Amino acid sequence: MNSIVLEHICKSYDKGRVRAAQDISLEIPKGELFGLIGPDGAGKTTLFRILTTLLLPDSGDAYVDGHHVVKDYRNIRQHVGYMPGRFSLYQDLTVEENLNFFATVFGTTVSEHYHLIRDIYMQLEPFKDRRAGKLSGGMKQKLALCCALIHKPTVLFLDEPTTGVDTVSRKEFWQMLKGLREQEITIMVSTPYMDEATLCERIALIQEGRILEIETPQAITxxxxxxxxxxxxxxxxxxxxxxxxxxxxxxxxxxxxxxxxxxxxxxxxxxxxxxxxxxxxxxxxxxxxxxxxxxxxxxxxxxxxxxxxxxx
Ligand SMILES: Nc1ncnc2c1ncn2[C@@H]1O[C@H](COP(=O)(O)OP(=O)(O)OP(=O)(O)O)[C@@H](O)[C@H]1O
Structure with missing residues (x-):
């Protein structure tokens, strides 16, 4: 079964002057770690926002777990996790308060799905009383991932999770993603770093709102x-x-x-x-x-x- 389906999605801004998605079609099977690879402005965030029901496409259809992004948007919002490109947490809340907040919003508790975040959260625990705004870039990123996972999403959308993060934290982050694949969570991740593309099962190379290629990284090279x-x-x-x-x-x-x-x-x-x-x-x-x-x-x-x- 496919977790994510895009059918001829088009989206433009500025009265059609900026074409951010131009006839994008793709299918991502359940449990895949799929990468959207492209430079700044390629249209990655636009696709994430359409799939997480925050933005309406101009035309075309898209489905997440079989739910239509426009007609069934409520269902999608309850079952996906989204880590947007920019820091998405409440800076004035502590690590623990952020986590509790996101759990409450999704009608769950931190303990209910703790097993999903345990390995990541253990590294954050010594700082649990620190305000999120005072964490290092790598720690913020780990907390944002925990918050996106706390309701056990079926699909996880990660928009440039490693941008601006040091090399060691980037490596650790990809290790964590591999761990999540064992939980059968479908992951769509974007990155402008081409070296990270090889860590995905399949990738789409995108440029100026168009898909240039969809394949395994090995097949592409x-x-x-x-x-x-x-x-x-x-x-x-x-x-x-x-x-x-x-x-x-x-x-x-x-x-x-x-x-x-x-x-x-x-x-x-x-x-x-x-x-x-x-x-x-x-x-x-x-x-x-x-x-x-x-x-x-x-x-x-x-x-x-x-x-x-x-x-x-
Ligand atoms: N609200 C908006 N109004 C006008 N143009 C926009 C808007 N949002 C995005 N764009 C433009 O659409 C194009 C695609 O942007 P998008 O953010 O989807 O790309 P991206 O690959 O995520 O790049 P970035 O990492 O820079 O966000 C870019 O040219 C961008 O400037």
Missing amino acids: HAFPDKLYGMRAENMSALSKLLHASPQVASCYSFGAAHHVTLRPGADIAGVSSELQAAGVRQLETEEIQATIEDCFIKLMNHEPGSSHQDR
Whole structure:
């Protein structure tokens, strides 16, 4: 059975000038950890708000646990958990008071579903009398997750839960999500961090309100169609200029400490390297590398009809 279904959802703002969701369709089976991956402004929050019944779509239908987001919105509100992007807790209430508040709103008690949050809450317990506003970013995020879980939701929506959180807390957070999957809670999580995409079972890559691809992260990276090279040199900016000017190079963008490069049909990397060295590039290092989700995203983005992004 599918927990989440979107059928041709469209939503625009500003009298149609901003198209935040453009004919979005997808199905998420029960118990899946599904990622919405896309940069700021891609339309992730818009989809979360439609699915949690806080925003009406312009057209199309969407269902959560079989309930229609417009016709059955009350049912959905009672059975889903939502952790919005921005800090959603009451800053002036303590950790314990926040938790009790959210439990009461959903007509339950903290003890009723304590087993769901036990592992996470244990880390918060030493601070239970601290006001939420005084917690660290990682602790706030854990408390927000506990509050979103306290009524044992069937579906959990997490909008950029790790944005602005340190690397250790990000790792811990994904560990916690894995634990929740064992409880058969369907999780839809968004992130702008491409490295987190590989931690989901399936992902949708989204850009400017459109889905570019829906697949497992492994299938997406394995389907990268070109040979991809990582190139470095003593002077990275001079290397970039030469690569962009080369008729043999199809695409080139900077990626961490290297430039990622694909070639035009018929070109070969040995030829490109000799050309670069002849042009005075020093300490050139070239290796063939496996594409990451981010490489795939860039490739898909550049091949969208009407894309404003430059391939090179
Ligand atoms: N209430 C609104 N009025 C006008 N434009 C809006 C409104 N809400 C969102 N937008 C615009 O719609 C587009 C999609 O926004 P959305 O918040 O859904 O994207 P996002 O992927 O969640 O990005 P972010 O992380 O920046 O919120 C963006 O261009 C955004 O500026």
